[in-house]
Amino acid sequence: xxxxxxxxxxxxxxxxxxxxxxxxxxxxxxxxxxxxxxxxxxxxxxxxxxxxxxxxxxxxxxxxxxxxxxxxxxxxxxxxxxxxxxxxxxxxxxxxxxxxxxxxxxxxxxxxxxxxxxxxxxxxxxxxxxxxxxx
Amino acid sequence: xxxxxxxxxxxxxxxxxxxxxxxxxxxxxxxxxxxxxxxxxxxxxxxxxxxxxxxxxxxxxxxxxxxxxxxxxxxxxxxxxxxxxxxxxxxxxxxxxxxxxxxxxxxxxxxxxxxxxxxxxxxxxxxxxxxxxxxxxxxxxxx
Amino acid sequence: xxxxxxxxxxxxxxxxxxxxxxxxxxxxxxxxxxxxxxxxxxxxxxxxxxxxxxxxxxxxxxxxxxxxxxxxxxxxxxxxxxxxxxxxxxxxxxxxxxxxxxxxxxxxxxxxxxxxxxxxxxxxxxxxxxxxxxxxxxxxxxxxxxxxxxxxxxxxxxxxxxxxxxxxxxxxxxxxxxxxxxxxxxxxxxxxxxxxxxxxxxxxxxxxxxxxxxxxxxxxxxxxxxxxxxxxxxxxxxxxxxxxxxxxxxxxxxxxxxx
Numbered sequence: 001x002x003x004x005x006x007x008x009x010x011x012x013x014x015x016x017x018x019x020x021x022x023x024x025x026x027x028x029x030x031x032x033x034x035x036x037x038x039x040x041x042x043x044x045x046x047x048x049x050x051x052x053x054x055x056x057x058x059x060x061x062x063x064x065x066x067x068x069x070x071x072x073x074x075x076x077x078x079x080x081x082x083x084x085x086x087x088x089x090x091x092x093x094x095x096x097x098x099x100x101x102x103x104x105x106x107x108x109x110x111x112x113x114x115x116x117x118x119x120x121x122x123x124x125x126x127x128x129x130x131x132x133x134x135x
Numbered sequence: 136x137x138x139x140x141x142x143x144x145x146x147x148x149x150x151x152x153x154x155x156x157x158x159x160x161x162x163x164x165x166x167x168x169x170x171x172x173x174x175x176x177x178x179x180x181x182x183x184x185x186x187x188x189x190x191x192x193x194x195x196x197x198x199x200x201x202x203x204x205x206x207x208x209x210x211x212x213x214x215x216x217x218x219x220x221x222x223x224x225x226x227x228x229x230x231x232x233x234x235x236x237x238x239x240x241x242x243x244x245x246x247x248x249x250x251x252x253x254x255x256x257x258x259x260x261x262x263x264x265x266x267x268x269x270x271x272x273x274x275x276x277x278x
Numbered sequence: 279x280x281x282x283x284x285x286x287x288x289x290x291x292x293x294x295x296x297x298x299x300x301x302x303x304x305x306x307x308x309x310x311x312x313x314x315x316x317x318x319x320x321x322x323x324x325x326x327x328x329x330x331x332x333x334x335x336x337x338x339x340x341x342x343x344x345x346x347x348x349x350x351x352x353x354x355x356x357x358x359x360x361x362x363x364x365x366x367x368x369x370x371x372x373x374x375x376x377x378x379x380x381x382x383x384x385x386x387x388x389x390x391x392x393x394x395x396x397x398x399x400x401x402x403x404x405x406x407x408x409x410x411x412x413x414x415x416x417x418x419x420x421x422x423x424x425x426x427x428x429x430x431x432x433x434x435x436x437x438x439x440x441x442x443x444x445x446x447x448x449x450x451x452x453x454x455x456x457x458x459x460x461x462x463x464x465x466x467x468x469x470x471x472x473x474x475x476x477x478x479x480x481x482x483x484x485x486x487x488x489x490x491x492x493x494x495x496x497x498x499x500x501x502x503x504x505x506x507x508x509x510x511x512x513x514x515x516x517x518x519x520x521x522x523x524x525x526x527x528x529x530x531x532x533x534x535x536x537x
Contacts, residue, residue: 020367024357037197038161067168069193070244097411101186105247122352176414176429182401183411274410 015039017046023122027056032064035072043072047079051086058083059091059121062099073102080111089113091121150214150221157211159203159226167211168193171222178215180273188220188271191248194241195224195267202265204229218273219250225266233265245269286362289316294355313350314343317365321346324369328377338373345372393431396421490518 015033022028029050035043050058060076062068076092083090092112094100103109115121155170157163171192175185192211200209203226214221235254236242246252249269257264296309321342329335349365400420404412414432418425490504501519505512 020371021364022368022371023352024354024364034165036161036164036193038164067165067189067193069190069197070241071197073244074240097182097186101183102190102244105183105187106244173433176432179413179415179425181411181413182432273413 015042017043019046019049021056022118025056026059026122027053028059028061028118030061030064034067035065035075036067036069037071040069040071040075044075044078047075051079051082051090054086054088057091057121058088059093059118061093061118063093063095063118065094066096066098068099068102070102073106073108077108077111080108084111091115093118093121150216152212152214154210154212157209159200159207159209161197161200163209164193164196164200167196167209170211171213171220174213174215175220175271178220178273180220180271184271184273187248188222191245191252191269191271192222192224194245194248195222195252195269198235198241198245199224199226199265199267202226202228202233202235220271222269222271223255223266225255225264227262228265229263231263233263235265235267285319286317289313290361292316293350293353293361296350297353297355310347310350314347317346317350317361318343320362320365321369324366324373327370328373333377338376341373341376342369345369348372390431393423393427397428397431487518487521490515 015031015035017029017031020028020030027050029046031043031046033039047060050060060079076090080090090112092103092109093115094103095116100109103112103114153170153174155167157167168189172185172189175188180188196209196211203209207227209224209226211222211224214223234256237254242252245267248271250272251268251270253268255266255268257266292309292313296306296313299306299309322339324345325335325338325342328338345368346365349361349368352368353361353364355361397417400417401412404416404420408416412420414428415425418428421428486508489508501512501515505515508515
């Protein structure tokens, strides 16, 4: 009973990426830890799951990410292209320099709807999800 | 790039040198990039430059670990000057004709992050090695 | 919640009525009160799940109630999900966030936390004036503290951000859909409970034992993988895990706790 970690899941590394639905039409991927060459595949899996649901607004919360390597950037850019292909934007919540700096210096921040807090997305700021009851 | 080993502790221009040697595995790169970050902060780099150096060192090491000979080590030397930090990372490779592909996204990011980047192939006691030399100045490029 | 649910069934039509009201409708306030009061047992139930973790139950109920209010406000019946499947993750998410915020302040010494807040405060201000990011020395000068303290503060924020403990706190919802969460809500909360409860105990463990437990439960590594990583035999890992888990069981057993 005190052994909740399944043997088969393998090593998680220092990154977690979890899907949830904080609002009826928002799908959220919460990422925490360091995104580097070892952990980027985990982020890629999470993003695939996020974008498989084509009905909601896709949001990636990177507020608890303390490192973002080019491998992580590449995975995010790939996801942005997939979202564009689906006719929607991928929303990123980025607060720490460890995330904003790599995005800005490579110019890739322009590929996303950038937000400085999750509340901003949930309350429907900018091109975020439509306010409740609008449909 | 074997002249890394000959770098004087004091350095020719008063630089202080820190060398880190690990097994050539991606699992140990977090340690090396933490050293890079710490050195840059103590050298009073601005916060963006600290972040850039950490990412550049990670990128260089990840690139080299990919092509390293099995069971070999990754050597990373930092020379801290007044307004810049030089980094020389190096691994042994199995075949003398091993190369690093420079038309990748990762390499482009590396060039963006560092003020100068150079790929160095050499022989160390007859073993083929490949290294990446980069240079980062204390004040980051504007965004 | 379904229409057949004897406890909450009568609230379903009220939810639909509430969702249909305009933002300025005077009937909103009283209706919301009725809904929040009606669903309060859910919030209390979730709050109790997190009890005995170093936060007063009253505070937890309050935080859970905030989550409930958010759930009532954001719920759209026309989306087809039932309220319960939407409210449970919303409420427990709110409680988890509370623990995460509190956790940070518990683990980080007060002085460093204040320092961190001060540093964040001046960084954007200095960036604007300088046209680039500030250096540690510039932050120190503005704050009137030694550079060494700024370095410490910068390091602390990074180290605590990347700790696996923060990771576990934000990773409890798994990849289940909201629908799946209904059935699993309780099991889910049990797991949150377990990991949340581990934290104070973890802090008491010697470094190596802590590493092993973290690798096992938060890194999902096998005993053999841990043995390789830590550099001891798999038998040794097994023994240390068993000892550590005994310690945890004693700590977690509600009968040995008061309150």
